[in-house]
Structures are given as C-alpha cells and as structure tokens.
Amino acid sequence: MRKRLERHVDWNIARRKAIVTPQWLRDSADSGQLLPCGKYAALGDLYQETAQNCPDDNTLDSSKKGPDSSTESHDEETQSFTHPAPKSDTGIRHDHRYACMRYAPLICPNQGLVEQIAILRRDRELEGLDMQALSYERAISVPFPFPITSDNIHEVSELPHIGKKIHSKIQEYIEHGEISECKSILNDARYQSLVDFTTVYGIGPSTARNLYASGLRTFEDLEKHYDVSPRTNDEIGQTSSPDYLKASPTTGLPQLSIKVGLALREEFSLQIPRSEVEEIHDAVINELKRIRSGCVSTIAGGYRRGKDKSNDIDIVISHKDLKSGGDQVKGLCAELVKRLYDKGLVTHVMHLSSFREHNALRTSHWDSLEKALTVFKLPHKKGQEHVHRRLDLIFAAPEVYWTAVVGWTGSRMFERDLKLWAKQEEEKKFDSSGITRRHDSKLYFPKSEQEVFELLHLEWIDPTLRNADL
Known part of the structure; x- marks a missing residue:
C-alpha cells in the first residue's frame, strides 16, 4: 500500500x-x-x-x-x-533505529550472545522464514555497546529491534550462558545438511530444501547427484573437454555452475588473508593498466571494514578523468575480464553485466554499474600454491564512484538501512549506482565518500564501524 x-x-x-x-x-x-x-x-x-x-x-x-x-x-x-526540514534525530547513538546511525565495530562486548542469535537467524533463513530471519538480523545489528548482565538486562528492552521474544532469548543467555534452542538447532541433522548445501555456489536455501527433500544429506550425496568425480578438479582449468564447463553466450568464458562450485567448495571455504587480498588487487590493477591508463580503485567489502580475513574480494574501479571517465570505463569490465582469463588469472565468470542508464524508478537492488563476478587464481609461486578465490569487479563512472564505494563497503544490514534512511527520512533513493531525489529524479554526484554521508544528512562513520552484521 x-x-x-x-x-x-x-x-x-x-x-x-x-x-x-x-x-x-x-x-x-x-x-x-x-x-x-x-x-x-x-x-x-x-x-x-x-x-x-x-x-x-x-x-x-x-x-x-x-x-x-x-x-x-x-x-x-x-x-x-x-527542501525537507533537517531531521532532529541525526546523531550517532547506540540505540538509534537505523544501523547507518550506529557505530558497529567488528567485535562487540557481547559477541557470544550475538553469535547465538546468528544461529537463530540462520535457521529461519534456511527454512524460508524470511521475516523472522530479518527480525533476528536486525537484532544482531544492534551493537549492544555495554556488557549485558543480570543487573542491566532491563536496559536491553529499550534498544531498537529488541522485542519480547528476542529479549527472552537474551535473558536466557544471561542466566544460562547459552540459548537452548541454538543447541537443538546445531544438533539437528536437517540444519547441518542445509548449512552444508548452501556453502556451494549456486545453491540457496530454497534449492537446499529441495535437495534435502529428495533424500540428499551429505556432500557425497551432492557429488553423486551432480556427477562430480575425483578428476573434476583437474578438469576445471580446461575449457574444451568437460561439458559442464559451459561457455557464456555473451563472453565465451567458462561459467561457474553448481557442479564446478561443488568441486571448488573446499577452496572457497578457505578465508582470504589481507595480504592475499592486496596481492590479487595488485595483479588485477597491473593488467588493467596495460589496457587503460588513469584508472583508480578501492578494495571494498569486509577488507575495508577491517576484517583480518575475507570470504571474497570486492574491487570498485573508475577513472580519474571526470569529463571523459564515463566513456573510458564503459565496456572496460568485459575487456579486463577477458584479459585476466587469457592470462590464466580468471578461470570462471559467475555474472557479467554492462552499464544501463540510471533509472530512479527501479526498485530492485541490482544496480546499473558494470560488474563481473568471477573466480580468480593467482599463479603458483615456488613453494606456494594458490587456490581459487571469488573476486567481484565493479566499474563505476567517475560521478558515482564514491556512491559505489559506499554501497560495496558496508555490511548487509548497514546498506539495507542506508537505503531505508534515504527513502523514509530524506525522500531520496540510494544505491551503489547513485543518489536520486525521489520527487523529481534529480541526481547527486558526490566528490568524496564523506560527501555521500553529507548529502544524506548522516554523520560520518568510518568503514571499520560499518559492521552491522556478524
């Protein structure tokens, strides 16, 4: 309505x-x-x-x-x-209802409690109970800035997104050191199978439930179902022989299928240290310089939020020339990915999109940047064998570079509330491809990351404090 x-x-x-x-x-x-x-x-x-x-x-x-x-x-x-009147509730506070108005460090004073609530959220998500999962996710985003004890637990109910049900779970944790439902969930065979299945690229909660309903329970069952043999790993780098290495009709490059994702699941499960993130970034930019000079880049995602290890790598790329930079980066995404593939650095492409005109009426979150979601592998060095990593390359025109950086830096809940704040409090639409005033589609082009926050009348929050998820 x-x-x-x-x-x-x-x-x-x-x-x-x-x-x-x-x-x-x-x-x-x-x-x-x-x-x-x-x-x-x-x-x-x-x-x-x-x-x-x-x-x-x-x-x-x-x-x-x-x-x-x-x-x-x-x-x-x-x-x-x-000209909307300035909002009075624009100060950073631990009890603010918007995650983009709260400091959220990587580790909070009640990390054990947050990890328990995360189990409840994951269980609801796997079972398709999206609204319940979102409620727990919002509770996780509250940083609980003070250590919760039996003496101050009454203060928890005053925090945003902490309803009676979640409050009772918190009280149980304070009294017993754990939430009994979490213990039951972790011991549940169905939960264990669904968690395992969704670690495979291409298998989401819905597909995982269908596979479980078909009688599959283990990775071995999945390998039989998708016909993954011990030699599959050896064939992954070969684009000619296996029929499961289907080429994209638009790029001609191998696509990452569920079968390949299953074969690579152990490598994808290994987290990426910061040193390797930087090494991969340098390798990408070195190849980029050979086909286009004047580009700028920022490593976003968990790396920028200060994580010691990341699950994947996000690199936002643009051009420093504000006048011709838009033309300079147009089509560059596909060109770079093809070069990285020819060099043996990119092995598969999960998704490749081209620029679309910015549409202020779009309601989906898949924005109008050029993007390539790829599988990347550094060349072997003497005494060091690298593994496959998930690498996302995001290309933005210079005028929306900083909105792209902001949009690809924050955690999921931080970005969700950033969009919600822009819509409900500022009458604007925000996504990583731009800021638009809703009533007349006026576009804003911030010249820095700080200016993105200023345009939305938000106080500056350092990237290391945008960890509004576990």
Whole structure:
C-alpha cells in the first residue's frame, strides 16, 4: 500500500494529511457530520497522522474562502516538499533505529550472545522464514555497546529491534550462558545438511530444501547427484573437454555452475588473508593498466571494514578523468575480464553485466554499474600454491564512484538501512549506482565518500564501524 501511495503522493506530504478510505466520506455524509478519521486510516503506518490531521468544520469553512486564501499555505507546502526540514534525530547513538546511525565495530562486548542469535537467524533463513530471519538480523545489528548482565538486562528492552521474544532469548543467555534452542538447532541433522548445501555456489536455501527433500544429506550425496568425480578438479582449468564447463553466450568464458562450485567448495571455504587480498588487487590493477591508463580503485567489502580475513574480494574501479571517465570505463569490465582469463588469472565468470542508464524508478537492488563476478587464481609461486578465490569487479563512472564505494563497503544490514534512511527520512533513493531525489529524479554526484554521508544528512562513520552484521 505504501509503495502504491508514493506513486501519487510524496510521503512527506502524506504524513501531514489525513489519508482515509472512501468509507469515511460515505459514513460522514450519512451521519451529517465529519467523523473521526482514525479508524478509517488507509495505511496503518499513517494511523496516528491520520487521526491528528482529521479535518473539522473550521477546516472546511476556511477552505471556502477562495483561491487567494490558500496561496500562503500552498507555498509553504511546496517549500517543505522541495527542501525537507533537517531531521532532529541525526546523531550517532547506540540505540538509534537505523544501523547507518550506529557505530558497529567488528567485535562487540557481547559477541557470544550475538553469535547465538546468528544461529537463530540462520535457521529461519534456511527454512524460508524470511521475516523472522530479518527480525533476528536486525537484532544482531544492534551493537549492544555495554556488557549485558543480570543487573542491566532491563536496559536491553529499550534498544531498537529488541522485542519480547528476542529479549527472552537474551535473558536466557544471561542466566544460562547459552540459548537452548541454538543447541537443538546445531544438533539437528536437517540444519547441518542445509548449512552444508548452501556453502556451494549456486545453491540457496530454497534449492537446499529441495535437495534435502529428495533424500540428499551429505556432500557425497551432492557429488553423486551432480556427477562430480575425483578428476573434476583437474578438469576445471580446461575449457574444451568437460561439458559442464559451459561457455557464456555473451563472453565465451567458462561459467561457474553448481557442479564446478561443488568441486571448488573446499577452496572457497578457505578465508582470504589481507595480504592475499592486496596481492590479487595488485595483479588485477597491473593488467588493467596495460589496457587503460588513469584508472583508480578501492578494495571494498569486509577488507575495508577491517576484517583480518575475507570470504571474497570486492574491487570498485573508475577513472580519474571526470569529463571523459564515463566513456573510458564503459565496456572496460568485459575487456579486463577477458584479459585476466587469457592470462590464466580468471578461470570462471559467475555474472557479467554492462552499464544501463540510471533509472530512479527501479526498485530492485541490482544496480546499473558494470560488474563481473568471477573466480580468480593467482599463479603458483615456488613453494606456494594458490587456490581459487571469488573476486567481484565493479566499474563505476567517475560521478558515482564514491556512491559505489559506499554501497560495496558496508555490511548487509548497514546498506539495507542506508537505503531505508534515504527513502523514509530524506525522500531520496540510494544505491551503489547513485543518489536520486525521489520527487523529481534529480541526481547527486558526490566528490568524496564523506560527501555521500553529507548529502544524506548522516554523520560520518568510518568503514571499520560499518559492521552491522556478524
């Protein structure tokens, strides 16, 4: 309902009006008087505003005075619509409802508790209970800035996203040192199988549940199901022989299938130390320089948030020339990936997209940057054998480089709330491909990462404090 309303009325205006169902008019006409609006609120989110802004007889009398009498109020409304008043709740606080307004370090004072809640979240996610999983994920994003004890547990209920059910789980943890449901989940054979299955590239919770329902329980079962043999690993680098190494119709490069992902699962499960992240970045940029000079890059993701080890690598790339940089990077993604493949550095491509025009009306989170999700392997050195790594290359035009960096740096919940803040509090749309004012599609082009925060009226948060997930 809210999305449908926003197609016609700006949310900032709607909050100052009484948005009622047509039944309010019928019942008011039948009774001969204006009835209270509260129970006729068209949107539950606007119940309080609808009740407070309900018109009375004096309101109707003033509306009959003619066009001149409404000019002043119309001007005020237009001014507010164009330039939203500064938000009062814009300070960094541990109890702020938005994750992008809270400091979230890698390790919080109640890490053991957070890890237990993460088990509950993972279980709900694997079972397809998305709303419950999101509730636990939001609870995890609250950094719990003080060590929770039996003496101060009452303060926890005052934190955002901590409802009665989650509060009871926290209380159980404080009293017993663990949450009994977590112990049951970890010992559950179904949970163990679903967790294992979803570590394989291409297998999400839904596919994992279907595989389990088909009788599969172990990695060995998966290997039989997908016909993975001991020689599969030896064949992975060969693009000609195995039929499962299907070439992409657009790039001609080998695509990463579930079968290949299963064969590489042990390598993908090995976390990447910071030194190797930097070595891979240097290798990519060295090849990039050979085909295009003047490019700039930033390693984003968990590396930029300060993690000692990462699950994959995200590199955001652009060009330093603000005037011609857009043309310089257009098509560069595919060109670089092809060169890396020819050099034996990229072995498979999971996804490759090209630029699209920025569309302020898009609601999906798959933005309009050029991206290549690849499998990368450093060349062997004497005494050191490297393994396959997941590498994401993101190409952005210079004017949206810093929004791309911000969009690919924060943890999942931090980025989710960043989008939510922009939409609900700033009447803007934010994703990693740009910032847009919603009512007139005006584009903003920040010249630094700090300016991204300033445009959204957010206080600066260092990348190492954007870890709003486990």
